[in-house]
Amino acid sequence: MKEKVLEVSSLKVSYKSKGGIATAVDNVWFSLIYGDVLGIFGESGCGKSSIARAIVRLLAPNGKIEDGKVLYKNDNLLEIPEHRLREIRGKNISFILQNPLNSFDPIMNIENHFFETLSAHFKVGKEQARESAVEMLRRVHLSAPYKRILQYPFEMSGGMLQRIMIALALINKPEIIIADEPTTALDVTTQSGILVEMQRLNREYNVSFILISHDIVVINQISNKILVMYAGKCIEYGEKSHVIEKTLHPYTKDLIKCIPRIDVDYSQSRLNTIAGQPPDLRDLPKGCSYNPRCSFAKSICFKERPLLQEVEKDHWVSCFLYS
Amino acid sequence: MTKYIFKRILYGIVTIFIVLTIAFLILHIIPGDPVKALTGIFLTEEAYQRMRETFGLNDPLMIQYLNYIKGIVTGHLGHSLRQKQPVTILLIQYLPNTIKLVAFTLLIAVVSSILLGVASYKKKGTFIDRIILFFTMTFQSLPNFWLGVIFILFFAVELKILPPLGSKGFKTIIMPSFALALGLIPVLVRFIRYKIGEIMMEEFVLSLRSRGIRENIIIYKHVLKNITIPLITIISQQLGNLLAGAFIIERVFNYKGIGFLGIMAATDRDYPLLQGIVVFVAIIFISINIITDIFYTFIDPRVKYTR
Amino acid sequence: MVEGMDTSKYIDKNFKRRKLFGPYRLISKGLSKKVSVLIAIFIIAVIIIPILFAPFLGIQDPTLQGLEKINTPPFWMDGGSREHILGTDFLGRDLLSRILYGGRNSLIIAGGALIISLSFGTLLGTISGHFGGKIDTIIQRLIELQIAFPFIILALAILTVFPIKITTLIFVLFLSTWAAYARTFRGIVLVETKKLYILGAKAIGEPEIVIIFKYLLRNIIPTILVLASVDLAFLITMEAAISFVGLGIQPPAPSWGNIIGEGKKYIDIAWWIPTMPGIFLILLTFGLNLLSDSLEK
Numbered sequence: 001m002k003e004k005v006l007e008v009s010s011l012k013v014s015y016k017s018k019g020g021i022a023t024a025v026d027n028v029w030f031s032l033i034y035g036d037v038l039g040i041f042g043e044s045g046c047g048k049s050s051i052a053r054a055i056v057r058l059l060a061p062n063g064k065i066e067d068g069k070v071l072y073k074n075d076n077l078l079e080i081p082e083h084r085l086r087e088i089r090g091k092n093i094s095f096i097l098q099n100p101l102n103s104f105d106p107i108m109n110i111e112n113h114f115f116e117t118l119s120a121h122f123k124v125g126k127e128q129a130r131e132s133a134v135e136m137l138r139r140v141h142l143s144a145p146y147k148r149i150l151q152y153p154f155e156m157s158g159g160m161l162q163r164i165m166i167a168l169a170l171i172n173k174p175e176i177i178i179a180d181e182p183t184t185a186l187d188v189t190t191q192s193g194i195l196v197e198m199q200r201l202n203r204e205y206n207v208s209f210i211l212i213s214h215d216i217v218v219i220n221q222i223s224n225k226i227l228v229m230y231a232g233k234c235i236e237y238g239e240k241s242h243v244i245e246k247t248l249h250p251y252t253k254d255l256i257k258c259i260p261r262i263d264v265d266y267s268q269s270r271l272n273t274i275a276g277q278p279p280d281l282r283d284l285p286k287g288c289s290y291n292p293r294c295s296f297a298k299s300i301c302f303k304e305r306p307l308l309q310e311v312e313k314d315h316w317v318s319c320f321l322y323s
Numbered sequence: 324m325t326k327y328i329f330k331r332i333l334y335g336i337v338t339i340f341i342v343l344t345i346a347f348l349i350l351h352i353i354p355g356d357p358v359k360a361l362t363g364i365f366l367t368e369e370a371y372q373r374m375r376e377t378f379g380l381n382d383p384l385m386i387q388y389l390n391y392i393k394g395i396v397t398g399h400l401g402h403s404l405r406q407k408q409p410v411t412i413l414l415i416q417y418l419p420n421t422i423k424l425v426a427f428t429l430l431i432a433v434v435s436s437i438l439l440g441v442a443s444y445k446k447k448g449t450f451i452d453r454i455i456l457f458f459t460m461t462f463q464s465l466p467n468f469w470l471g472v473i474f475i476l477f478f479a480v481e482l483k484i485l486p487p488l489g490s491k492g493f494k495t496i497i498m499p500s501f502a503l504a505l506g507l508i509p510v511l512v513r514f515i516r517y518k519i520g521e522i523m524m525e526e527f528v529l530s531l532r533s534r535g536i537r538e539n540i541i542i543y544k545h546v547l548k549n550i551t552i553p554l555i556t557i558i559s560q561q562l563g564n565l566l567a568g569a570f571i572i573e574r575v576f577n578y579k580g581i582g583f584l585g586i587m588a589a590t591d592r593d594y595p596l597l598q599g600i601v602v603f604v605a606i607i608f609i610s611i612n613i614i615t616d617i618f619y620t621f622i623d624p625r626v627k628y629t630r
Numbered sequence: 631m632v633e634g635m636d637t638s639k640y641i642d643k644n645f646k647r648r649k650l651f652g653p654y655r656l657i658s659k660g661l662s663k664k665v666s667v668l669i670a671i672f673i674i675a676v677i678i679i680p681i682l683f684a685p686f687l688g689i690q691d692p693t694l695q696g697l698e699k700i701n702t703p704p705f706w707m708d709g710g711s712r713e714h715i716l717g718t719d720f721l722g723r724d725l726l727s728r729i730l731y732g733g734r735n736s737l738i739i740a741g742g743a744l745i746i747s748l749s750f751g752t753l754l755g756t757i758s759g760h761f762g763g764k765i766d767t768i769i770q771r772l773i774e775l776q777i778a779f780p781f782i783i784l785a786l787a788i789l790t791v792f793p794i795k796i797t798t799l800i801f802v803l804f805l806s807t808w809a810a811y812a813r814t815f816r817g818i819v820l821v822e823t824k825k826l827y828i829l830g831a832k833a834i835g836e837p838e839i840v841i842i843f844k845y846l847l848r849n850i851i852p853t854i855l856v857l858a859s860v861d862l863a864f865l866i867t868m869e870a871a872i873s874f875v876g877l878g879i880q881p882p883a884p885s886w887g888n889i890i891g892e893g894k895k896y897i898d899i900a901w902w903i904p905t906m907p908g909i910f911l912i913l914l915t916f917g918l919n920l921l922s923d924s925l926e927k
Contacts, residue, residue, distance in 0.1 A: 058532055090535030097533070102526035105545050117534045168534065338775070349787050464915060466867050468874050469908035472894055476905065480898045487897075567782040574875050575894070585783075586875050589790040597790050601783050608780060 004071075005175050005208055006032040006055075011068035013050045013059065015281075022281035024050040024063070026232040030225075032176065037202055037209040039223030039240070041216060043278050047232040048212045052178045054078075055210075056089050072176075091121040094169035098181040100161035104153035110164060111149040114171060121172050136167040140197055159190035166197065170207070177201075178210045183218055195221050216255055220244060228252050231279050231289035234308060238315035248317040250294045288320065296321055328617050335613040342605040346598060347391055351384065395606075400599035405591045410599035413584060420490050421580030424503070424569060427496050429558065432504040432511060439508070440515030441542060447520075459509040467568055471502040471575035488577040499576045503568050507561055514557055515550065522546045559615040563608060666924035673917030677910060681733035689724070692731040693882050696722030701900040717902045719893060729907050732884035733914075739796060739879070740865035743803035744858060750804070751811025758812065759819030769812065776809040789877040799878055803865050814857065818850070852925060859922035863915040870911055886911050 013025035024047035032038055040048045053059045055070050055077060070077040072093065077085060089095075097103045104113060114133035118124045124132070130149065137145035140163040153161060162182060169177050179198065183191035199222045201207050213219050219226060226243040228236040228251070236249040247253045251274075258272045276293040285291055287302040294301065298320060306318040394400060400410040439455050446452045462470070478498060479487035489495045522528065523546060531541050570582030577583070581600060588596040661669070680687065696718065703710045704717040704725075716725040758769040785802045792798045866886075872878035873887025881888055886907040893903030 056533065058529060086535045086537065088535070089533055095530070095533035097526060097530055099526060103530040105527050105531070105549070107548055108545070116536060116540075120535045120537070120540075165530075341775075342779075345784075346787060349791055464912070464919065466870060466908065466911060466915075468871055469890060469904075469911065472890060472897065472904045472908070475894075476897055476901050480901065563778065563780040567780040570782050570786075571871055571875065585786055586877075589786045590876050592790055594790065597787060601787050604780070604783050612778065 003034055004031050005034050005036075005073070007069075007071040008051075008055065009069045009071075011051065011054060011070070012066040013047070013054045013063060013068075014066055015050075015060070015063045017062065017282070019280075020282035023232050023284075024281055025054065028068075028227075028229075028234045030227050030234070030237060032208050032210065034175070034208060035202065035206045036225055037198075037211060037223045038225045038227060039219035040210060040212045040227045040229060041214070041219045042229030043214055045281065046229045046278060047281070048214075048229050049180050051229075052095070052180050052210065052212055055178065056093055056095070057085060058089075087121065090117060090174075091172040092174050093176045093178065094172070094174040096162070096165050096169050096177060096179040096182045099185045100158050100165050101153070101185070103165055104161065106153060109150055109152050113164075113168060114149070117168055117171055132171060133167070136171050137164065139170075139201075140164075140167045141193075142167070158186050159193070162186060162190070162194055163197070166194070166201075170201065170205075173205075174207065176208045176210065178212070180212045181214070182211070183213070184215070191218070198222060216259055228255075231284060232281055233289060233318065234316075235290070235319065236315075236317045237308065242312065242315040246312075246315070248311060248315070248322060249319050250296050250321070251290050254293075254295075288318075327620060331613055331616055335609050339606055339609050342609070343392070343395065343602055344388075346601045346605070347388055351387065395602055400602065401595035403588075403593055403596040403599075405588075405593045406596065410596050413596065414581065414599060414603055417579055417581050417584045420578065421569060421573070421582060424496060424499055424573070424578065424580055425565060427500040428503040428507070428565065428569075431500055432507040433554070433558075435504070436508050436511035436515055437547065439512045440519065441547075443512065443516045444519045444523075445542075455512070459512050462505040463509040465505075467502055467506050468571045468575050470505065471498065471572055474498045474502055475576070490577070490579040495576070495578065499572050499578050502572050502575070503565065506568055507565060510561060511554070511557070515554070518550050518553055519546050522549050556615065556619055559611060562611055566604065566608065663924055666920060670917050670921035670924055673913060674921065677733070677914045677917065678737070681730050681737060684727070684730040684734060687730075689727045689730065692723055692728040692884050694723060698722065701896060701903075703900070704902050704906075716906050717900070719889070719903050720896050720900065725889075725903060725906060728884040728889055729886065729910055732879075732886050732889055732907065733910060735879050735883060735885050736866055736869050736873075736887070739799050740803065740862060740869050742796075742800045743807070743865050744862055746800065747804045747808045747861070748811055748854065748858060751808040752815045754808070755812035755815030755817075756819050759816040766816075770816075773809040773813050773816075776805070777813075781806045785872065786877070789872070794877065794880060799869065799872065802872070803868055806868060807861055807865065810861070811857065814853070818853075856922050856925045859918045859925070863918040867911065867915060870907075 008031070009029040011025050011028045012023070015022045015024055026047075028047075028051060030038065040051060042048045050059065050063065053063075054065050054068070057065070057078065059065065065078060068078060072088065075084070075088075077088070104110075108116075111130055111133060114136075115124070115126060115129040118129050118132065133149055134145040137148060142148060142160060142163045148156070148160070148164070156164075162185075165182075166177075177198075182198075183194055186194065195218060198209060198211070202209055202222070209222075211219065211223060220240070223240050226236075226238065226240050227234055228243070228249065230251050236243055236247075236252050243252065244256065247256060254272075254274045258274065260266070260271060274293055279285055279289055279292070285302075287300075287304055288294070288297075288306055291297045291301045300320050304320075306320050306323060308316045308318045309323055310316050311322050398411055400414070402408070403410050403413055406413060439459065443452045443455045475487045475498065478485040485498055486492075486495055519542070523541075528541060528545070531545060532538075566582075569580065570585055572578070573580045573582035574586045581604070585597065585600045585604075587593075588600060699714075699718055700720055700722045702714060702718045705712050705715050707717075710717060714724045714726070716729070719725055719728065754769055758766045784805065788802050788805075789798065869878060869885065870887035870890070873885040874891040876888070876891060878887055879885035881892060889907045890904040893900070893907075896903055
């Protein structure tokens with residue numbers, strides 16, 4: 001289906017803090033077709049998590065959605081009443097959070113987590129819920145599901161819990177799963193397993209994903225679309241192959257250069273880094289936010305902000321090199 | 324870990340011993356003669372000596388002390404001078420009432436604190452929140468015995484719907500419990516409100532919300548369940564105050580519990596009875612402290628599942 | 631020479647627990663410090679000045695009985711008169727004068743206990759903090775014991791055994807409160823004396839503990855006021871409770887506690903007897919807590 005399931009436009013999110021007001025998301029837009037895996041990539045603090053939270057209106061208390069539209073099918077999620085949004089959360093759009101160890105009620109067993117998630121949206125009996133849970137746990141390749149559902153979260157490892165989180169996110173058969181740094185808290189092997197799982201679910205059940213990560217390797221592994229964030233703004237967006245192979249924005253290029261390569265002998269050379277730090281969102285530089293660290297910065301970059309432009313089909317960038 | 328439990332119990336036993344010894348010493352450096360104080364001077368020399376013997380007052384202090392300790396361990400706490408009954412029997416008679424009182428007080432306090440605490444959290448910062456805080460704290464600043472008197476004035480004398488005194492029947496427990504509870508509720512309400520706020524910030528609450536679980540269910544089911552243990556901890560910390568309050572309140576309402584017995588013993592200068600009560604209360608109190616301490620160490624590592 | 635130190639952070643938690651953010655905090659938060667302090671002092675003065683000057687005010691003898699006018703109500707009710715503004719008690723004695731004289735007795739006892747507690751606790755805390763080691767451990771254990779234990783039991787024991795005199799009562803009250811001072815000052819000494827070792831070089835000839843004492847005295851008055859106000863409120867209430875159950879000031883000498891205690895029997899025909907002293911007590915407690923809170927800012 002080439003139908004759009006989610007369309008985000010002009011999204012603007014800010015946070016109030018002691019040091020001032022931070023614009024975490026500044027005029028970001030993107031769309032999701034059924035079956036897409038959109039990888040939102042950026043360094044810590046660039047606003048990518050805020051996008052995810054804003055979509056379902058679950059921002060922290062000091063955060064505010066200043067502007068934007070989030071069209072899910074025909075509803076603007078930013079405007080529909082709370083009870084309708086609650087129906088959508090957990091049923092049509094699900095979340096997977098970063099730290100699986102903290103995402104469960106510590107004094108409730110797994111079975112009850114499932115029962116609760118199911119009964120929030122459907123009428124189910126306990127038996128039915130149990131069977132669905134076991135079925136789902138099998139699908140995410142969690143061993144000994146009947147044993148697991150009776151256990152408590154503290155009895156299991158991060159990898160297992162993350163699989164359970166995925167199962168919980170899937171149990172109501174959502175169309176979109178938003179995964180916010182799903183592998184950051186896990187070791188590399190488990191990480192790989194989880195990503196493979198997500199890929200499989202995407203292909204077999206046509207679930208769309210929004211995958212948020214600061215690890216370009218993770219993004220590269222399973223996304224088909226990439227959105228690169230810097231200092232709250234989208235600086236590059238497009239099909240994965242375009243963004244990775246025909247990289248446009250200096251920041252993205254620098255980032256890809258930083259990925260350790262297996263064929264390089266690092267005893268002779270050094271790992272690449274990008275000099276400098278991402279700016280404080282409360283105090284952004286004038287002009288293009290990347291100008292302090294950009295090797296291609298021209299005088300206009302310090303005066304005006306570049307807009308997103310479609311440089312080739314399905315490949316957008318905001319940089320004065322291309323306009 | 325078992326080492327800690329062991330140390331704690333040992334520490335507790337030592338504390339109990341110290342308290343018992345202090346109690347013994349206080350009651351045995353009495354200026355004056357307990358027998359004479361009670362029976363007056365109209366006693367034959369023979370009878371007087373006999374009484375002294377019965378109460379073991381002629382033995383050297385050390386022997387009396389050892390008998391005292393022996394008595395405590397075996398449950399013989401002496402004989403009340405005024406009531407003419409063994410102290411242990413009296414304790415057994417009066418204790419149930421106090422237990423009922425404390426239990427009912429805790430029930431009232433916990434239920435209302437939860438309701439008020441949740442309401443206060445939900446309406447954080449608004450007028451209702453401030454009113455709740457204001458009123459609960461006002462009641463706490465009032466002297467509880469006076470509050471009890473006002474209750475009697477209002478409910479017994481003016482409205483005539485509750486009995487002013489006594490300990491028979493359910494109605495007699497209502498006013499004393501409320502008077503006691505009003506001292507406990509503000510502490511609990513503030514604590515609950517704070518803890519709810521804390522827990523709502525935790526990540527699993529975000530996770531629950533993201534699955535579409537209703538806010539009310541989150542508060543009443545998840546957050547409150549997670550509060551239970553800290554709540555128990557704070558209640559056991561307050562038990563000492565509660566007990567002290569019960570002593571006075573029982574007197575206000577002539578409610579025949581241990582507190583009433585204790586005050587009566589003090590006013591009558593009934594040394595054995597008072598000693599028995601002091602010993603009993605001290606042991607109970609210190610034991611509760613130890614049990615709570617140990618309980619807490621058990622619960623904490625289990626609930627926190629980070630390895 | 632020596633900068634002032636902010637001693638408020640050492641105020642022992644137990645004082646805070648006693649005060650417990652009452653309605654006075656809501657008030658003091660809403661007003662500026664100066665205004666709160668003034669209001670507090672005003673309230674306290676309204677209560678305390680008549681109490682202190684009672685003998686000179688020409689009010690009636692609190693022990694003068696008048697059997698023809700027992701249990702007359704306050705002046706604003708039927709049957710009351712301006713002669714007895716708050717009415718009379720069950721022996722025909724003027725209630726207001728009993729309350730004023732009672733306040734005097736309560737204040738003497740509570741105040742005495744406060745001063746002794748303060749001195750002893752401060753001294754003990756300073757010793758504990760300064761010398762450390764075994765002495766510190768022992769003193770700390772004692773402090774913990776006192777704070778944790780429901781004090782009423784010990785109070786009962788002492789008041790049963792010893793004859794009930796002013797000194798006994800002061801002693802009992804002192805026992806209930808010295809520990810918080812000790813702990814607070816121990817904390818202060820432990821941290822602040824470290825700073826003083828630098829200055830120690832300048833103080834030639836004086837023994838260390840004397841330096842510490844002088845320095846503390848100069849800087850500690852505000853903290854003491856904060857603690858003492860709350861403590862006084864606490865002690866007055868405790869004294870009232872003890873007198874209420876008959877183990878404190880003995881009738882016919884009045885005390886807020888025993889007026890309430892004795893008057894309770896007459897609550898159905900003379901409700902003002904047990905009620906009025908309580909109101910005085912509440913007002914004084916409120917004023918003292920407000921004062922403490924305002925000073926703390």
